[in-house]
Amino acid sequence: MRVVTTDAGLGRLEDGAVALLDTAFPHVGAVLEQEGSLRCLASCAVRRRIPLEEATLVAPLGRPRAVWGVGLNYVSKAARTGRGLPEQPILYLAASSGVTAPGARVVIPQSATEPDYEGEIAVIVGRRLYRATESEVWPAIAGVTAANDMTARDIMRATGTPALAKSHPGFTPLGPSVRTAEDFADRDAIRVRTRVNGELVQDDTSAGMIFPVPDLLSRLSWFTALEPGDIVLTGTPAGTGQDRACFLADGDEVRVEVDGVLPLVTRIVRPTDASQHDHRPTEPVS
Template sequence: MHVVMTSAGIGRIEDGAVAVLDAPYPDPNTVIETTGSLDALGGAKVVRRIPLDGDELDLRAPLGRPRALWGVGLNYHSKAERTGRPAPDEPVLYLAGSSSVSAPGAAVRLPAEETVQMDYEAEIAVVIGRTLDRAAESEAWSAVAAITAANDMTARDVMKRTGTPALAKSFPGFTPLGASLLARDAIADPDAIGVRSWVGDERRQDSSSADMIFAIPELLARISRYAALRPGDVVLTGTPAGTGQDRDDFLRPGDTVRIEVDGVLPLTTHVRA
């Protein structure tokens, strides 16, 4: 199932259109928190259809404000090689403020008083559907409800100055999520999910989850050793080489970043002064 949140309500993507549903939930994340998956939307009545390429479609953040927003640093071999750092033995984990989440198409302010190194990071975001508490790697993937695209924006100079990922990543709007959710059952192989980024018309990143140092099931299992993952929690799974940090070329007002993750709608973010 492929799900979006629109100004008209929750919708399923079907035959080039959004089928807006008569569903008793404010957003898809509430469906996941309540039922553990998106399956409850499968039989919901369709009340209207909006063309995907029409002007009527107004996409909103499909996950609202997740209760927990986990991230991992240096989780692609290509990124480690580009930076000259060894692959870590343990994932480098952090929590970001959920107030940083923004909607597809949002204009995110460059906080110039704090940073001159605003960076983009194309990532596969995983939405938890069932509690994972000291889970085995073999059971972790079955606890996933859906995936989506994320732009894990980072103020690199703030990271260096403070040593605190949460501060470098929690500015308002710095975590765009969306534009749609793809249910786990629609994903053939969690180790073959493509992820790409563009700044303007230039492709900057192009990789897949096959290059991850800690594959998605292993990453979730490792987090769950120390902190229980609950339904609706979101885990950002790292970014491949090609970020602004790698190129010494950071975002500027007027830039547009597009993130693509296989199976979901593109996630676009605009940078404003």
């Protein structure tokens, strides 16, 4: 099942249209807080159907309670940067105020001189996980969505603090749709791709993770309780702007594609003198 949150309420994606559901839940996060999974939405009556291209999609979970992330979690990324594989996950907690809707324009603050994209698989917690075993993780995951875990590389170098480099307003685009975990034929090889202005720059699968999803969330749960609706960003593969020495410019369009999830499109705005920056044409959000 694939679920979206629209300005008209929750919906299921069915045959290229949004089936708006007869439910009082305003978004996916509210469903998980009460139900612990999205299964109840499969049997919800449909109020009406609207073509997908006419629907206004918003951030699927509203504002999550917590957004966790992990640094250097792909073998390809470690190889590109020449770093050894970490023995423990490099974890951080980003501000949930950075979450923004799919299709949004992200305004880069003037203080950030090296803004970067990070296409990622985001997993959404459905049931509470605390001191969980690896075998308990996937049954507790409600779904998967796409994320662009944007990072100001210069701020990261200056402060050494991921939360400060990743928490600017709009720096965590999520969505547009959520695919339920049981829908994946192979949850150990979920593909993630990123395109910048149409050019494919990242292409990998979760099989390339250093700490796979069950291992990552199990380790994290031994230090904190993961609650329904929490987001865990699972790391980014090689091909970021940092790897390419090419950071985001005014007018850039970033498109993150995760298996079975609608593409997550973000457009970049840099509020500076237009004559000093590259303005590239963009296409409408698809």
